[in-house]
Amino acid sequence: MLLLTPGPVQTRPETRAAMAVDIAPWDRDFGVEYIAIRERVRDLAGGVAGVHATLPLQGAGHFMVEAALRTFVPAGGRILVPCNGAYAERIIRLAREAGRNPVPMPVPDTRRVRGDEVAAALAADPTISHVGMVYSETGSGIINDPAEVGAAVRAAGRRLIVDAVSAFGALPFDLKAQPECDAVLFTSNKCIEGLPGIGFAICPMERARERAGKAGSWCFDLGDVLLHAERSGWGSFRFTPPVQALHAFGVAMDLYVAEGGQKARLARYTENMRVLRAGVERLGLRPYLDAAHQGPIILTLHQPDSPGFTLQGFVDALKRRGVLISNFFTTKTPTIRIGCIGAVTPDDMRGAVAAMGEVLAEMGVAPRVAA
Numbered sequence: 227m228l229l230l231t232p233g234p235v236q237t238r239p240e241t242r243a244a245m246a247v248d249i250a251p252w253d254r255d256f257g258v259e260y261i262a263i264r265e266r267v268r269d270l271a272g273g274v275a276g277v278h279a280t281l282p283l284q285g286a287g288h289f290m291v292e293a294a295l296r297t298f299v300p301a302g303g304r305i306l307v308p309c310n311g312a313y314a315e316r317i318i319r320l321a322r323e324a325g326r327n328p329v330p331m332p333v334p335d336t337r338r339v340r341g342d343e344v345a346a347a348l349a350a351d352p353t354i355s356h357v358g359m360v361y362s363e364t365g366s367g368i369i370n371d372p373a374e375v376g377a378a379v380r381a382a383g384r385r386l387i388v389d390a391v392s393a394f395g396a397l398p399f400d401l402k403a404q405p406e407c408d409a410v411l412f413t414s415n416k417c418i419e420g421l422p423g424i425g426f427a428i429c430p431m432e433r434a435r436e437r438a439g440k441a442g443s444w445c446f447d448l449g450d451v452l453l454h455a456e457r458s459g460w461g462s463f464r465f466t467p468p469v470q471a472l473h474a475f476g477v478a479m480d481l482y483v484a485e486g487g488q489k490a491r492l493a494r495y496t497e498n499m500r501v502l503r504a505g506v507e508r509l510g511l512r513p514y515l516d517a518a519h520q521g522p523i524i525l526t527l528h529q530p531d532s533p534g535f536t537l538q539g540f541v542d543a544l545k546r547r548g549v550l551i552s553n554f555f556t557t558k559t560p561t562i563r564i565g566c567i568g569a570v571t572p573d574d575m576r577g578a579v580a581a582m583g584e585v586l587a588e589m590g591v592a593p594r595v596a597a
Contacts, residue, residue, distance in 0.1 A: 228549045228574055232364040232392050232524045234415045234422050235568025238481055244474040245421060251469045257461025263476050264460060270488070271410055271428040272400030281427045281434065281451040284468055287391035287413045289446070290425035291358075292320045294387045294409040296441035297434065297448040298356065299326045305356040305387075306331055306347055308339040308375070311363030312556035313389060321358070325442065329354060335366045335557065337519055345378040356385045356408070362393035362523045364563070365556035366514055369521035372399065372407075380406040391425075392416050392523050395482065396492045396567065401428060408433055409448070414471055417491060417523075419569050420478035423471030495522040498566040498575050505579030506564075509586060510593030514561055523567055529560040534590035537562065543588060547581040 229236040249256050264280035271278070283289055295317075299305050303326055307317050310333035321328040331347050333339050339359065348354055357379050362369055372388045379386045386407045390399060394412030401407060409427045414420040427448050438449025445465075454464045485491060499522045503513060506527060514526035529535060540562065541553040555561040566575070 227545075228570065228578060229568060230549060230551050230565045230570065230578060232416075232552075232563065232565040232567065233413075235417075235419060235565065236570050237419055237421060237478070238569045240481065241420060241474050241478045241569075244477040245470045247470065247473065249469045249473060251463055251467050254461070256469065256473075257459065259476055260463075260472060261461045263472060263479065266479055267426055268428055270395065272402045273428050274402060277431060278401055278428055279431045279434065279452055279455070281429055281448045281455075282463075282467075283425050283427070283446070283448075283451065284423070284465070285425055286422070287389070287411065287425055288316065288320065290391070290411040290413070290427055291317060291387075291389050292324055293441070293443075293446040293448050294411055294427055294429075295321050295326055295358065296324050296443055296446045297437050298385065298387060298408040300355065300440070301325050301442060302327065303356070304329055304351070304354045305358050306344070306351075306354045307358050308333055308344060308370070310335045310337070310339060310368055310370070311360060311365035313360045313363055313365060313391075314358075317358045317360070317389065328358075335363070335368060336515055338368055339370045339375060341371075341374040341378040344375050345382060348378065348382040348384055354384060356387060358387045359389065361388055361390040361397060361399075362521060364392045364524050365526070366561075367521050367524045367526045368515060368519055369393070369397065369523070372410075373404065376404045376406055380404070387411070392567070394418070395488060396495050396522065398488060398492075401430075405430075414475045414478075417495075417567055418475065418478050418482055419567075420475035421471045423468035424475065492522065494571070495566050497572045498522070498570060499525060501572045501575040502564060502566060502579065505576065506582065509579065509583050510591075511562075511582075511586075514557065523565070525564045525566060526555075526557065527562040527564070529562055530586070530591045532589070532591045539589065540585055543585040544578075544581055547584065549578045549581045
């Protein structure tokens with residue numbers, strides 16, 4: 227099965243095989259492996275040894291976002307959330323339910339957030355301490371720029387939290403250049419192409435240390451994760467970790483480096499996107515985003531206006547042909563989501579386009595004629 231979703235993503239056989247082992251998380255050999263993973267992740271984020279630390283938690287990307295909100299935004303504090311998609315809306319809900327006060331900043335989901343908009347919102351409300359942004363919005367496929375937004379946050383003397391869950395490893399990020407950033411967040415699946423099960427926050431150690439004990443949750447306290455590592459060793463975990471997922475993540479990191487790292491991965495995903503977008507446009511499907519705003523992570527398409535088309539029917543027919551895509555959408559208008567990330571190639575995308583053409587013909591969807 228060819229898995230074309232924005233996560234979980236298609237993985238390599240070597241990565242999946244690494245899960246088929248029994249490991250004790252307190253074993254010293256595994257501790258060495260875990261330390262190496264933390265250091266490699268920190269370095270990939272542009273972090274500096276002794277200044278930044280990788281602070282993992284068991285669970286999904288939303289767990290990491292909530293942990294960062296609880297750890298770094300004071301209880302009752304205000305956080306500006308530039309909102310051009312469903313995952314920014316989830317930051318708003320996570321913040322509110324954690325006892326923080328989100329300040330939504332609506333932006334159309336067809337373009338990126340601009341730094342001048344963030345600067346204006348911060349100037350208008352000096353009580354806001356943080357900005358929480360999504361790097362890659364997988365609702366529409368739009369890519370926001372944390373460097374541009376971060377510059378506005380830094381100039382205003384505020385702090386930044388970056389949800390990079392579907393971006394990290396493919397799109398660049400440099401903590402050294404963004405001292406205003408309290409946390410950049412991602413998971414073991416997505417662009418590193420590991421298995422699901424663990425999330426990562428890369429944070430300034432001084433900030434995490436001073437915020438320890440203030441999250442209102444032991445489980446979601448990133449400062450406590452840091453204190454535990456400093457007290458018990460960087461190869462230790464507070465609670466039983468998804469140790470097989472961590473082991474597989476180490477293998478995925480090896481494959482990532484062998485491919486050429488961030489630039490090579492971005493190049494492959496970008497070509498996947500190019501092939502897919504050109505192919506579906508030939509089939510008469512209309513992309514949700516203009517080409518100038520299209521990111522390399524996910525392609526979102528308007529659903530055909532045809533009585534024979536249903537999203538679940540389209541998904542089921544593709545699955546019979548060996549291609550699996552998401553059976554839901556998060557945009558206000560009906561759309562189709564097709565991921566371009568994971569262990570897939572441009573040739574895989576050509577095969578998927580051919581399968582989509584067969585399905586559309588089967589459903590009686592005629593190609594759209596350009597006006």
